[in-house]
Amino acid sequence: MEKFYIITNELKDPGLETTRFVQEYLQKRGKICVVREKQDETVPHSYKYTDASLVPEDVDCILVLGGDGTLLQASRDLVERELPMLGVNLGTLGYLAEIDKSGIRPALDRLIEDQYNIGRRMMIKGVAIHKNKQIMSDIALNDIVIGRYGRLRVIDFNIYVNQEFLNSYSADGVIISTPTGSTGYSLSAGGPIVSPEASLIMITPIAPHTLNTRSIVLPDDAEITIEVGAGHSTPQEGAEASFDGDSTVRLECGDQIVVTKSERYARMVKINQVSFLEVLRKKMSEQ
Known part of the structure; x- marks a missing residue:
């Protein structure tokens, strides 16, 4: 993958600290990374929607930083594009997001090295x-x-x-x-x-x-x-x-x-080799 587009829920990434880290990390490795700009100034600290027409045509992957709700919204907004999405969970409980904040760096490395799979969600x-x-x-x-x-x-x-x-x-x-x-x-x-x-x-x-x-x-x-x-x-x-x-x-x-x-279909990038049962067991133990 060469070109990325980041969608962030600013409530869960105040000051865009994690967003900027991801952007700079990819750019330092020769990749192109575009950050979604605010589109609704009346709601300055949340993710409202993404205009699909503003996402570059040659984007290889959407990076969604937030939680399950942010990933759901992004999937609906960009459904016509059918772009692969990688969810990064910045919240508490998430089943949809592939990785947590602590796993961002190795996940980006796997994307860069093309070590991933893409699954379809009905x-x-x-x-x-x-x-x-x-x-x-x-x-x-x-x-x-x-x-x-x-x-x-x-x-x-x-x-x-x-x-x-x-x-x-x-x-x-x-x-x-x-x-x-x-x-x-x-x-x-x-x-x-x-x-x-x-x-x-x-x-x-x-x-x-x-x-x-x-x-x-x-x-x-x-x-x-x-x-x-x-x-x-x-x-x-x-x-x-x-x-x-x-x-x-x-x-x-x-x-x-x-x-x-x-x-x-929603297309989700899978980085981890963790099974759904293992994810489920972990989430249930956190309750």
Whole structure:
């Protein structure tokens, strides 16, 4: 790799100390390294978004400094480019980021020496439908979450798989997640942990109001439709769908979110020879 582009969450790298170290380290070894400049001065110390058109065409790798949230955002912003990304975790708990701050130097050396692999991560696409018309379409690397909008209350959700009715949930919400997202919100809601190299889709209810409701694992070619029911309140309150905790769309009673596997993939650089099970064991022991 010869040309790099750095995206940094400035909340986790105040003063860009680590960012500048990475840039100078690469430049001293004859590589080209461009640092993403601020694009939203109203939020001076965080990562808001990256304009894909500003990333040079000949970039070989995106270095994402921050945490899992920063890497998720970067993957969505640059999904059309399908550039390989290396995540550097500057936060506390991270499953997505490949290395921690202490491992930056050896990781950069391996990139320079072309000692790495690139893995693909499945993404999902969600289409919001209101009165038989599409009102929004977006993708997610982790999950699409449909939850209540407004005050605390229970919502009824009707679940269809390949246009066949599956089940109804009375719950606070429903999570549709990828294998990568299995260690995110889905895990907190009691969903299974899945290897990120797998290709499948999971449905996990959030705080279901029944004792026998469980997560459901489906093949990656399934079409999942979540229909918002009336719930136990006024139908005007509705619900809200969130894509990787970022973009959102309001939903009313009867609206649907149709989720399928995306044609796009996130490409992640793998430096370490550490298995997913070893990473999982380490993260679980840190809890």
